[in-house]
Each structure stands twice: as structure tokens, then as C-alpha cells.
Amino acid sequence: MRKPELNIIVPLLNERSEIASFLTNMVEQQDVDYELIFVDGGSTDGSLEYLQQAVFPGRVFSSEVGRARQMNAGVQQAEAEWLLFLHIDSRFSDPRALRRALDMLQQPGSINLAGHFALKFRRREKTPSHAYYFYEWKARLGRPETIHGDQGFLLRKELFFRLNGFSEDMTVMEDTDFAERLREVGQWQLLPAEISTSARRFETEGLWQRQLLGALIMCFRDVGWQQFFVEAAGVYRQQNKADQLQIRPFFALVRQLLKALPVKERFLLWWRCGGYVRRHAWQLFFAVDAMRAFYLKFPPGQGSLRVTNCFEPLWNLLSDNLFGRLVATFALRCWFEIVDLWLRVREAITR
Incomplete structure (x- = not known):
């Protein structure tokens, strides 16, 4: 044959x-x-x-x-x-x-x-x-x-x-x-x-839940934080049969693992994650282009990238330095605390 x-x-x-x-x-x-x-x-x-x-x-x-x-x-x-x-x-x-x-x-x-x-x-x-x-x-x-x-x-x-x-x-x-x-x-x-x-996974588990977890996974994969993946497997198995993905256990796990790290290693991890976030901030500009194209009913991929092409180079020019990395790291740290607090409040309300 x-x-x-x-x-x-x-x-x-x-x-x-x-x-x-x-x-x-x-x-x-x-x-x-x-x-x-x-x-x-x-x-x-x-x-x-x-x-x-x-x-x-x-x-x-x-x-x-x-x-x-x-x-x-x-x-x-x-x-x-x-x-x-x-x-x-x-x-x-x-x-x-x-x-x-x-x-x-x-x-x-x-x-x-x-x-x-x-x-x-x-x-x-x-x-x-x-x-x-x-x-x-x-x-x-x-x-x-x-x-x-x-x-x-x-x-x-x-x-x-x-x-x-x-x-x-x-x-x-x-x-x-x-x-x-x-x-x-x-x-x-x-x-x-x-x-x-x-889209069955998104529809069953929730789009924002799956994407939020995906953002954590992508970031930690990029910075090489293997301990998260070792421990997260157990967290995921606890609710992989649920109708909706529960995000709060993953944030709790991140907090637990960070607490066990020495202060210097903890800062370096946030620093590397901040660098990842800075490099991917182009998605904020892209979201504006996507929203405009969506409401103008363009097929995916056929709209203009005017905002992205205009502001991404400017963002890179202003942020690709020590100060920009510090700002991105601080913003990420604040984001984590705000989202974690929101998840805890949401969990308490839905009990």
C-alpha cells in the first residue's frame, strides 16, 4: 500500500x-x-x-x-x-x-x-x-x-x-x-x-471563567512557574464535573503558593508576570478595533486595526523600560487583589 x-x-x-x-x-x-x-x-x-x-x-x-x-x-x-x-x-x-x-x-x-x-x-x-x-x-x-x-x-x-x-x-x-x-x-x-x-466548554463552564483561567495559565507558562501546574491539577479535578468552572480555588492556590515563597522570589515572580502583561497589553487596543468591526458587521479578520497599529508602537516606546515594567507589575498586583476580592464576594453572595 x-x-x-x-x-x-x-x-x-x-x-x-x-x-x-x-x-x-x-x-x-x-x-x-x-x-x-x-x-x-x-x-x-x-x-x-x-x-x-x-x-x-x-x-x-x-x-x-x-x-x-x-x-x-x-x-x-x-x-x-x-x-x-x-x-x-x-x-x-x-x-x-x-x-x-x-x-x-x-x-x-x-x-x-x-x-x-x-x-x-x-x-x-x-x-x-x-x-x-x-x-x-x-x-x-x-x-x-x-x-x-x-x-x-x-x-x-x-x-x-x-x-x-x-x-x-x-x-x-x-x-x-x-x-x-x-x-x-x-x-x-x-x-x-x-x-x-x-464552544461547548465555554458554554458549560462560562466564557469569562474559562478565559480568566486561561490568562493565568498562559502567564505562568510563559514565566515558567511549574509549581502552579503541579498543584493546579488537583484543584481542577475537584470541579471538572461541575456545570460552571469555579475560578476562586485557582486564585486561592496562587495566593497560597506565593505565601510559601521567600520575599525575593515572590517579587521576581510578580516582576516576570508584569513583563508578560506589558508585552500583551496590545490586546486592549485590539479590543477597541474588534468592537468597532463587530458593530459594523465585518467578518472576523476583515476589520481595520487602526487603533492597534497607532497605539501599540507608542505603548511599547513608553513602557519598554524599567519604569514601564514597574508600572505593569504594580497594575498586575492590583488587578489580582481586586479580582480575588470580587470572586470572594461573589462566592459569598451565591452560597
């Missing part, structure tokens, strides 16, 4: 309800020779049994649980030159999405080029949402820490191995970590097709 042009790696864990729809959507892809590789991490809802009986162009494997481990295990079974990492709730509306994406990346001298698709959320609520619009547009910018696994990662297998795959010691944000490591040696390209992903 000849090797496929593309291997699509899909990690699974208790996703029985999504599999049939995913397979139907993939069968609709045209003019591309692909093979699916599902890697199950120990499903107990019949996902593995369903796939073992289903007919589709691909294979099914099992591995230790953990998205990074599962995707790395899938690559070990891949025979194609090209790899595409997808979530099971990913869908394409364009039947030639994969063909067009591969054609874009299969250019001379593109060995270090990788692609991600334009993100669209599938929501139960059909009313337009500025918040979702903001994240859909931001995902198309390709800026640092705006590329995540729900956008799909398309790249050559050779490039994947040069990066040593996904970091298996990361329990969360392994996709963001991979995207940023790839950025250091290559370049991300926005592919000419849209990928939709289910």
Missing part, C-alpha cells in the same frame, strides 16, 4: 458523541489522500469500541492519557510526509480545505512553514457575540500566543521531529508551547480555509 499524503492525528478521551459527525465531515474532504490516526487515552464511554467497528480511512491506537502523549504516540504511527493535528470537535465547511491548505504550504523553500486555520466557534446561542468575535479574530492574527490546537496544526513530519514533538510534562497548554517553539525556528501561515470548533 502506498503512503498517504497526509496523516491526521486525533487524540481521544470519552468523545463518543462527536466521532460520527467528525468522520462524516472528514469523508467530505476532496482531492486529498489522507489517513486518520485516532489515539485513545483510556475512554470509558465506548469511543474506542465504536471506532474499532467503524469503517473509515485510518487506524486506531491506545496510549497513556494526556493530549501531548497521545499526539506524540500518533506521530510514531504516521507514514505520511505531512501531519495535521485536529480536535475531535473540529469541522470544515469547505470540502477542499485540506487540499487548499497543503497546496499553500507545498511551496519551494517552505520546509520551516506550518499552517493553522481561521477559527470559528459553533455555538448553541445564535445571537452575535462580541466576545467570541474578539477571540475568532485574534486567532487569525498569528501573533505570539494566539495560535492554539483548536485551529489545527499542519506541518511536515520532519519539522515536528526537529521540535521534539509535544512536551509531555505539560498537563495543559502543550499546544501553545509547541506553537511558540515552532515560531522560534519557523513561521506560521494562516491557511485559506475556516475551521469550526465547538
